[in-house]
Amino acid sequence: MPTPIRRIIHIDMDAFYASVEQRDNPALKGRPVAVGHCQERGVVAAASYEARKFGVRSAMPSLIARRKCPELVFVSPRFDAYRAVSAQIHAVFSRYTSLIQPLSLDEAYLDITHPLLRRASATAIAEEIRTSIFEQTGLTASAGVSYNKFLAKLASDHRKPNGLFVIPPGMGEAFVAPLPVGTFHGIGPATARRMNSLGIHTGADLRACPLDILKHHFGKAATFYYGIARGVDNRPVEANRPRKSLGKETTFLQDLHTESELVQAMAMLASQVWTACQKREITGRTVTLKLRHSDFTQLTRSQSFPQPVQNEAALQQAAVRLLAPLLPLSKPVRLLGVSLTGLVVPGQIEADRQLSLLP
Incomplete structure (x- = not known):
């Protein structure tokens, strides 16, 4: 029996945080809204259309946002409210499939190749999901339907806001051909600039x-780029996808200038990360x-260890060691972050060690 063509839906809520605020406060409807803090070091978390x-x-x-839009209304984020709405949305998803890969509170891939509820088509399911979300939350969602994740996400962006678009089998390569590479999920701004410099637009x-040639310039990612240019993406929808990292970062109200200030901030971040661990x-x-x-220039430094980090002090010491070669500071620091990847369960470490000792 031939393998069935995959049917993937990408659901993306429209201006999610800002839309929740406009829904809950009618005075904000129709007005330019930014979720965030209007402070010297504030950053816009979300913006209404x-x-x-x-x-x-x-x-x-x-x-900068205020300069672009003097009438902009800033609203402090309410993550508890956003999580509650997200739970409603995911409850709708779960009626149709158990293969759900959340990307954030407001965005997810659904594999409905074998749906729990039979409908005429994947498009009919996507439209039913959008209708149910609106009926239950008062919020609109955009949906993309296609035969792989890459194309489904492109499709959901194509008719935003409150839209539905389908890229059927056999049409992926033609749909992708005229689009700028900077619009492709998986190609960030820096990679897009490198591609542009090579004549790839x-x-x-x-x-x-x-x-x-792609491998020479982009290494392991080249195979993915080669595939998506042809409308090919074999990545599965990963339900219950394991967390890959834990991290914390902060933007300071005043720039940090000294080593002692940075070390103190690093200790606070390391403590927050370890608490989350x-x-x-x-x-x-x-x-x-x-x-x-x-000046918004940014850098990252990483170090991997044979054994996982054992405690908060070890995490802090590792972060400080990464900082040391960057001192003395050439420029003030506005943001600092610490993260931990290569995540493992402590109990599994000892179990793996015991297994390795068996003959």
Whole structure:
């Protein structure tokens, strides 16, 4: 029996945080809204579509957002409210499939190749999901339907907001061809700039580039790029996908200038990360330092260890060692972050060690 063609839906809520705020406060409806803090070091977490018309975007410094849109209304984030709505949304998903891969509170892939509820088509299921979400939450969602994850996500972006778009089998390569590579999920701004410098601007340009050339410039990621240029993406929808990292970062109200200030901030972040590890009963083997200067230049440094980090002190010491080669500071620091990857369950470490000793 031939393998059935996969049917993947990508659901993405429209301006989720801002839409929740506009729903819960009618005075905000129709107004440009930014979820975040209007402070010197504040950052926009989300922007309503009214704000986006002025060029306001998530991750934009609040002061720049205010300059772009003087009428912008800032609202403090309410993550408990967003999580509650997200639970409602995921309850809708679970009626149709158990293969759900959340990407965030407001975004997920659904594999409905073998749906729990039979409908005429994947498109009919996607439309039913959007309708149910609106009926239960008062919020709109956009959906993309296709035969793999990459195309489903492109499709959901194609008719935003409150849209539905389908890329049927056999049409992926043609759909991708005219699109800028910077719009492809999995190709970030830095990679897009590198591709542009090589004359790769669109999906068609990427398809025309030989695999060995892509490997020379982009290493292991080249195979993925080669595939998506042809509408090919074999990644499965991973239900209950394990967490890959735990981290904390903070943007300071005042730039940090001295080693003592950085070490003190690092200790606070390491403590927060370790608390999160203990809560989840996990640890990790790789420590990463993230540092952003006052001019927004950014760097990261990582170190992996043969054995997982054992305690908060060890995590802090590892982060401080990563910082040491960067001192003395060439520029003030506005943001600092510490994260732990290569996550493992402590109990499993000892079990693996015992197994390794068996003849």
